[in-house]
Amino acid sequence: MTQHTRTRIRTRLVWGAAVGAAALTLAACSGETPSGGGDGAGGGEVTIDSVAVIAPADPGGGWDQTARAFAQSLTADKLVSSAPVSNIGGAGGTVGLASLATETDPNTLMVTGSVMVGAVETNASDVRIEDTTPIAKLTEEPLVVVVPKDSPYETIEDFVDAWVDEGADMAVTGGSAGGIDHILAGQLLTEAGVDAADVPTTLNYIANSGGGEALTLLLGGQVQAGISGVGEFAQQVEAGELKALAVSSDEPAALLPDVPTLTDEGIDIVVTNWRGLIAPGDISDEEKAALEELVTATHDGDAWAEVLETNGWTDAFLVGEEFSSFLEEDITTTQETLKTIGLIE
Template identity: 35%
Template sequence: MFTKQVFACAAAALLSTGAIGTAVASDWKPTQPIEYIAPANPGGGWDTLIRTTARVLQEEGIAQQNFAPINIPGGGGAVAWAQIAAKKGNPHTMFAASPPIILVPLSGASRFNHKDFTPVARLITDYSILLVRADSPHQSAAELFEAIKANPALSVGGGSAPGSMDHISVAGAAAAAGVEPARLNYIAFSGGGEAMTNLLGGHVAAVITGAGEASAQLQGGQLRALAVSAPERMAALPEVPTYVEQGIDFTFDIWRGIMGPPDMPEAAVRYYEDMYQRMMQTEGWAKARDQLGWIDAYQSSAEFGEFLDGQLEQFSGVLGDLGLIRR
């Protein structure tokens, strides 16, 4: 059953998230540039995380090697994961991860899951946001979902595969508003950027995406936000109402972190843990984080791994409700 509790992904996560500790420094150091992979096209949440952290690491003088952002789109992340899985033990490759690393394998769209990779660190949490074109007739999320009830052909786009993060988020909101989730016309695009392009072109009625990655598009005036999935209005987007304000009892949190190939050396993991902790204590990070509306939610490699196992259990039930889980 779709409930507020089922979809509040970061609620359990925050229980295990405390103040950033001091990592044990590693003697290991990278000896070549880091392949820093966003498993999607430019413009989405993974891409934003990779490019933002790469920039801050460089500007703050923390990284001893260049972190080179690389986009590998396809399959909601599956194409990139297949390539990364082949780099067993490589300490110079890392990638952005979020709920799709759990959801896509559960739906049968990837043979690789989170257990095939090395958790490095969870960094932030974010919220999803429901967007329409500025000239859309829908003035609220409640109005949009009423229109979808009357006309199920109306589509909502997202930058992740069916059964993945964007789909789960909008399906949960729709269910809370009285729309049968399995009948929601969700259109999957290869990344947030492509989803935005199709929204602006009038090919979908709305788009669901991360609030952080939508900030720049909203400033351009071509798009309008109907709702954010936070429990209360976000400081970075104070004009955007929550679903709860509109009588839709729904919240949804989007965590994001960094993972590496299978069997990444423990010394390399320790080095990167320490690097990210130091990055998150800088003014450059605080400025970027606040501009994007992110919330610090650091976890070490071990904590992140345990959290991912919990997400697997939680999302197995969610996909079952959508009829999308494959065993």
């Protein structure tokens, strides 16, 4: 396979530390009355008894899994009395992002991640992640390239070579347009020698708002390959319904330890999908600090540790300014990558 570009995108996520109780209380600033949010000012005591968690995608995908696992961890460790989850899917999470911009409840957390960062750019979203309040970065997960069980392709090299030859006649499915799955698809083509300017016409990418849709296309033989987080396809790979050709991490994935990495196969690409949490953009400093403390307490709890192990997610927690700095860098890197593979100008 000809290699013309060398691309490495690495993101590391780590969750922090704190203690929790049935209702988490933060004594902030002057210790007077509860703050009302909106201008970042005002002091007082912020108590969080319940949290609304939003998955900005349809059920079945990684955002939905993360939202529900996090909400269950909150209640399992008795950090809040309730943590209802809702799904607001569409346009790579930007429909949910627009909804968050009008949210009046400061105790609202939305799952975000690399997919949304890309979708904001490709959809030219009016509401950007920069308009929200970053809370924490939670997990990191490698992607996996899969094909239907009866596919003639046994290796990633076989598949990509055929893909370059057939171009748009081969369909590849994954998450939202402009998201990390779409980016990896473009990188595989440019790494194989396709000029970045030709990627938009060569790449027949079928985007989906939830992991369940991509799986349906794959199992129905309607596409030649799929790209998504390891956790979304691992069960079908283990059952023999899909064949995994390669994972996108430095090391083999915990859920698919026998599947080679792209670098093992001579393709110099390392990409991981991060997920985290954001809140409405107009909450006060005290409300932000209380959410950060709550999320940190959840991260340190037994329930979340079990979630990480069960799903094969890498614990990569960043909170506060560390997460804000990471997010700023990731947005810049994603913009540059999308331009390189011709998805934005």
